[in-house]
Amino acid sequence: MNFKDEMKQKVAQIEIILDEYLPAQEGLQKTVLTAMNTTVKAGGKRPRPMLINETYQMFGGKGDIVKPFMAATMMITEEVRKHVISFMEKIWRSLQEMHFLIMRMKLQRKHLILRRKTRS
Numbered sequence: 766m767n768f769k770d771e772m773k774q775k776v777a778q779i780e781i782i783l784d785e786y787l788p789a790q791e792g793l794q795k796t797v798l799t800a801m802n803t804t805v806k807a808g809g810k811r812p813r814p815m816l817i818n819e820t821y822q823m824f825g826g827k828g829d830i831v832k833p834f835m836a837a838t839m840m841i842t843e844e845v846r847k848h849v850i851s852f853m854e855k856i857w858r859s860l861q862e863m864h865f866l867i868m869r870m871k872l873q874r875k876h877l878i879l880r881r882k883t884r885s
């Protein structure tokens with residue numbers, strides 16, 4: 766089996782594990798759970814859970830005890846990514862506001878200098 770085929774097989778196994786641990790999309794919170802599950806299951810190579818599983822096997826691990834940890838890394842990683850993006854957006858808005866204030870102060874200063882020159 767070549768690397769690409771092995772990678773596809775491992776990603777498929779990780780997808781099955783994710784399905785086992787993600788909450789069912791039902792009940793009053795169905796919309797929220799659907800959004801959450803869709804975000805976590807967004808396409809990717811799944812390197813973090815794959816590394817956890819490979820390390821577990823490398824040290825002689827057998828069985829399913831590692832599965833919840835594999836799923837958790839995907840869920841935590843996605844949450845962290847969302848928070849980082851949100852934080853970066855806030856920083857960007859703050860920088861835009863600061864830029865606006867600096868430009869406004871420069872214009873006010875320029876206007877003040879012009880007023881002084883016209884008075885004298």
